[in-house]
Amino acid sequence: MAKLELRGVVKRFGDRTVCDGIDLDVEEGQMVCLIGASGAGKSTLLRCINLLEPIEDGEIFFDGEDIAVPGLDPQSVRARIGIVFQSFNLFPHMTAIENVMLAPRRVRGKSRAELLPEVEELFARFGLADRMHNYPDQLSGGQQQRVAIVRALAMQPEVMLFDEITSALDPQLVGEVLDVLLMLKKQGMTMVMATHEMGFAREAADKVCFLQDGRIVEEGSPEELFGNPKKAATQAFLARALK
Amino acid sequence: MTKSQAAGQTRRERYEAQQRRRSLIIAASSTVFVLAALVLLVPLAPGWQKVQLSFFNGEVLLKTFPKLLEAFRINVMIFAWSAPAIAVLGLLIALARDAKSPALFPLRIFGAAFTDIFRGVPVILTVYLIGFGIPGLGLPRPWNSPYIWGSLALILTYSAYVAEIFRSGIDSVHHSQRAAALSLGLSERQVMRDVVLPQAVRNVVPSQMNMLIALQKDVSLLSFIGPVEIFRQAGVFKSLLANFTPYVGAAIIFLIVTIPATRYADHLMARQMRERR
Numbered sequence: 001m002a003k004l005e006l007r008g009v010v011k012r013f014g015d016r017t018v019c020d021g022i023d024l025d026v027e028e029g030q031m032v033c034l035i036g037a038s039g040a041g042k043s044t045l046l047r048c049i050n051l052l053e054p055i056e057d058g059e060i061f062f063d064g065e066d067i068a069v070p071g072l073d074p075q076s077v078r079a080r081i082g083i084v085f086q087s088f089n090l091f092p093h094m095t096a097i098e099n100v101m102l103a104p105r106r107v108r109g110k111s112r113a114e115l116l117p118e119v120e121e122l123f124a125r126f127g128l129a130d131r132m133h134n135y136p137d138q139l140s141g142g143q144q145q146r147v148a149i150v151r152a153l154a155m156q157p158e159v160m161l162f163d164e165i166t167s168a169l170d171p172q173l174v175g176e177v178l179d180v181l182l183m184l185k186k187q188g189m190t191m192v193m194a195t196h197e198m199g200f201a202r203e204a205a206d207k208v209c210f211l212q213d214g215r216i217v218e219e220g221s222p223e224e225l226f227g228n229p230k231k232a233a234t235q236a237f238l239a240r241a242l243k
Numbered sequence: 244m245t246k247s248q249a250a251g252q253t254r255r256e257r258y259e260a261q262q263r264r265r266s267l268i269i270a271a272s273s274t275v276f277v278l279a280a281l282v283l284l285v286p287l288a289p290g291w292q293k294v295q296l297s298f299f300n301g302e303v304l305l306k307t308f309p310k311l312l313e314a315f316r317i318n319v320m321i322f323a324w325s326a327p328a329i330a331v332l333g334l335l336i337a338l339a340r341d342a343k344s345p346a347l348f349p350l351r352i353f354g355a356a357f358t359d360i361f362r363g364v365p366v367i368l369t370v371y372l373i374g375f376g377i378p379g380l381g382l383p384r385p386w387n388s389p390y391i392w393g394s395l396a397l398i399l400t401y402s403a404y405v406a407e408i409f410r411s412g413i414d415s416v417h418h419s420q421r422a423a424a425l426s427l428g429l430s431e432r433q434v435m436r437d438v439v440l441p442q443a444v445r446n447v448v449p450s451q452m453n454m455l456i457a458l459q460k461d462v463s464l465l466s467f468i469g470p471v472e473i474f475r476q477a478g479v480f481k482s483l484l485a486n487f488t489p490y491v492g493a494a495i496i497f498l499i500v501t502i503p504a505t506r507y508a509d510h511l512m513a514r515q516m517r518e519r520r
Contacts, residue, residue: 050426079428089423093441102437103427155427 001064003028003190004049004159009058009068011041011048011214018044020214021058026159026192026207031185033201033222034194036211037237042194043086045211046161049192050083062159079107082152083161086168088144090136096147097123097132100154107155115154122150126180142173149180160184162193178204198241202226210234296486303488307480311492314476318462321394321472325462326455328398333405340410343431354406361403367464370396374468389469397465401458408450412443449515452508456501473497 004026011019019041026032034042047053049060051067051074060068067077091099100119104110123132126146136144145165152160162181166174178200184191185204195201201208202222209219210233218225218234226242229235252260285291339347339354361369373396378387385391416439424434466475473493480489 047422052422052426074425075428075430078426083426085419085423087419089419091420091424091438091442093445102424103429106433106437107428151427 002026002061003030003063004192005059005061006045006049007059007061009045009048009060010056011044011053012056018214019048019055022211022214022216024209024216024219026190028190029188030206031181031191031193031204032207032209033205034192034209034211035196035198035201035237035241040211041214042211043163046083046163046192046194049159050081050161051077052083075107079103079155080157081159081161082155082157083163084145084148084152084165086164088136088141088148088168090144090148090151092136095133095135096128096139096150099136099147100151103151104154119150119154122153125183126150127176140173141169142176145169145173145177146180149177159190159192162191162195164194164196166195166197196241198226198238210237212237298487298491300486300488303480303484303486304492307477307484307489308492310480311473311476311489311496314471315473315493315496317470317472318459321390321397321462321465321470322459325394325397325401326458328394329401329405329454329458330451332398332402334409336402336406337409337413338435340406341413357399358403358406361400362407364400366397366400366461367467369400370464370468372396373399374465389465393465393468393470397458397461401454401461405451405454408447408454409443411450412447413439415446416442446515449508449512452504452511456504456508459500459504460497 002025004024006022006024009019009022009024010017022041022045024032034045036042044053048055048068054070055068058068059066062077062081090096091102094102097119100122101112101115104115104119105112120129120132123129126149128143128146128150131139131143131147136147139147145168149160149165166177169177174197178197181191181193181200182204205222207219208222208225209216210225210229210231211217212233218229218231225234226238229238288294336354336357339350340358342348342350342354370393374389374393377392377395378389381387420438420442421434424438425431429437463472463474466472466478471479473496477489477493481487
């Protein structure tokens with residue numbers, strides 16, 4: 001049984017269909033990359049998995065349990081699936097450490113003192129030990145994004161979703177954030193990421209899915225998909241993206 | 244290359260310094276001109292002598308000023324207990340209007356009706372209706388005091404406005420903040436309390452400062468139902484001395500309080516604009 005199984009996921013905004021029957025399996029410890037043009041439905045799909053968007057049709061199985069059942073309390077699911085956004089979305093009125101501790105304190109019911117050792121360890125591991133008490137606007141984009149990753153990790157999620165997390169960064173800051181992802185992969189984290197970083201997807205992903213118009217047009221190992229794409233749409237996209 | 248001249252200034256810096264000197268000279272001379280015109284021309288008006296005697300009478304001002312200042316303490320007092328009540332009630336109304344659970348639907352209706360009614364009725368009418376109406380029920384002392392019911396009228400009216408400002412503050416927090424907080428597993432309530440409200444309140448501080456300034460002035464409306472605050476006291480002096488100068492004195496006292504407050508609110512507003520950019 002896969003960690004995450006999507007079956008026929010449909011998401012509409014009004015009469016616009018953004019996800020049009022998506023099937024996807026994510027095995028435990030796998031890193032799956034979603035690629036495709038802007039508007040193909042990558043970000044929306046991630047938001048649906050995290051239950052930030054209710055889906056119109058289909059099922060999402062998380063450890064075998066259908067979490068897309070209408071009426072299910074989304075809170076407990078969200079606490080087990082972390083998501084990191086393109087625009088960081090740190091809370092500007094809190095320091096980095098307060099950002100990270102908020103959810104564990106409120107949801108896991110821990111005190112600051114109880115959390116301090118594990119949170120300090122996280123900050124240190126991601127090279128942010130001296131940034132814990134800075135406010136988001138005192139941090140660089142790359143640092144903010146790493147704090148956002150730490151914030152999601154502090155909830156000890158079983159799956160992490162990344163929504164084009166390097167798209168808003170200056171080119172020289174992209175590397176430091178991608179390094180963090182490689183580290184997580186090594187630790188066995190299950191990850192799904194929407195990305196425009198083709199080089200990274202090719203190097204690090206276990207599976208790559210090409211999306212167009214809300215469907216997965218083609219999926220496979222990075223070698224297959226980048227080396228020998230079968231569908232004309234995939235070839236056209238890659239020709240443009242890798243130019 | 245251009246740095247070689249005049250104390251290391253670039254030609255841009257020299258140009259800008261020259262422009263600054265120029266606008267300073269123009270501003271100063273036009274100000275002097277307008278002031279001189281006012282000082283020289285106004286006394287030429289036929290009624291100036293009379294106006295000066297009845298509105299700007301130094302002797303009357305000196306005599307009444309201490310008493311006016313004392314009466315102003317009542318304004319400050321009413322302001323001091325009304326303002327916190329307005330902040331709390333305004334916030335509660337704002338939250339009531341955003342309540343999502345169906346069980347709280349009556350609260351939403353109540354919140355909407357409250358803001359509609361109290362924003363729709365002139366303050367002075369609310370002061371009259373509540374200030375005369377409720378003591379008219381024949382309540383025993385001290386419950387018939389116009390201080391209580393007049394303050395309540397101000398609290399209700401201002402809460403309606405303050406609630407709307409809080410609501411605009413809540414709307415001003417970007418929805419991605421909510422999404423980020425929800426994605427961490429926080430409940431709607433926790434998201435509101437820990438993430439949205441702190442930012443919303445901070446965003447509307449300058450607007451709420453302006454409401455405080457308006458409230459400080461509107462406290463004077465209570466004079467119509469009894470309390471001898473500064474406006475009423477000035478009226479008493481006017482009748483006694485057959486002179487309008489006490490009103491000018493009252494205006495001066497108000498300005499001493501409101502001008503710094505207004506400047507401060509503007510300063511906060513300007514700082515916020517800079518931060519947003």
